[in-house]
Amino acid sequence: MTTRPVRIGVQIQPQHATYEKIRDTAVELEELGVDILFNWDHFYPLSGEPDGLHFESWTMLASLAELTTRVELGALVNCNSYRNANLQADMARTIDHISAKGGTGRFIFGTGSGWFERDYDEYGYDFGTVGTRLDALARDLPIIEDRWGKLNPAPTRKIPVLIGGGGEKKTLRSVATHADIWHSFSDPATLERKLGILAEHGAAVGRDVSEIEISTEIGKRSVADVEAQYDMGATLFTVGISGPDYDYSALTDWLAWRDSKNA
Template sequence: MLFDTPVRLGVQIQPQHVTYPQIRDAVRRLEDMGVDILFNWDHFFPLFGESDGLHFESWTMLAAWAEQTEKVEFGALVNCNSYRNPDLQADMARTIDHISAKGGEGRFIFGTGSGWFQRDYDEYGYEFGTAGSRLDDLADGLARVEARWAELNPAPTRRIPVMIGGKGEQKTLRLVARHADIWHSFVTAEELPHKLSVIEKWAETEGRDTSNLVISNELQRRGPEDADALYAGGTRLFTFGFGGPDFDYDAVQAWLDWRDAKNA
């Protein structure tokens, strides 16, 4: 695993209960503050608070961020594989990658998962299936995404990083070993060594080198001591949930200061 890389801070702007101008302003301010990665999430309704409150779609928003920003990386934490044909996902990702390049390499991260929020499925007409069937669909989808990237003209500007979220040992972590550049989870520092050993075992089965895998985890409802423990276990990307309309920029700055101290 890639433990000698600098610590990076990602901020997940929750696309709920705010107007789009408020989101646009948050993107600008967070990039100016020096956040490394900006995320949204891929849902169609709020995940908490007023269930029918304001909410915006993920991929169209990411295309706007690609044009608006100059240096920050960005993506969904995470895309839902169920909602769009995998070949279409690949083409959308490649296009957003090019939009964000601004004369250099693109900055898009392809974060993806199998989906879980049943209301999205029911109201938008997708088959919910089971947790197992959705993971099987994700396995098929990832293979198709990577195959389509190899065929597109023009090709992506870089090898688009793949982030996979989850911790299930039989299917999800095998997909991490097979495809991921970044593994994101909510596991505790105590759980981390075991989960990493599972990924390493699956990597041996898959015949893939995971020495460059970046370990990502969540800061929400955690403090510096928790983050220190996760860092000691190898976590190098830390993500912070950022909800409006009263965005707490001071909390982000505190985590940026913690990041900078770790990287000093």
């Protein structure tokens, strides 16, 4: 069992709600005591009315960085295909500074290879294949990290890199090489298997994968399943909520569970 503290993140899905509702929800969640606020990087809703209300990820994160004072924040996850790698690095550094407020930044660079074909088609990006998108992510991560070393001013801290996805050959290789946090939607049995594969990639690239924080989606999982994931080393647990109402009534119990683990 890990000694890393348990954290609870909430993904405020930027769909079917006004920006005012999203803003107010973010402020309320920080006051409630969540550790991280996430959104997602898409251009259209992923559920419900396909052409419903929706807002862009990065500009929203910059606003939330100004609105909040304590929570970390980022996308779960950024789509690498939508922006030049050097631009992503600069945007991340800028939000890092916006969120710092005279101290250390709170931005998490969550990223992945992309998958939602409508985004690509409507906004004019080349969808390619799963393989080409994963290859592009592997190519761009070193560029992003290199750009962080060149920017003036530099980031306020080593910006944590969160990689989302469970692909065993390419994604987990990138996780072993670059990630501070790995996020997946794995059930306990799948998580156990993929952690073994991640360890193999870590050995291949010379990385101690115990350095990587393990993140997983709570969703509708039972407490027993979440406990099993915790026993395997997962410490970041995320809850997704959608507009228009953003019901997070179940969150109080999960925050109490977090506090019991960290006591």
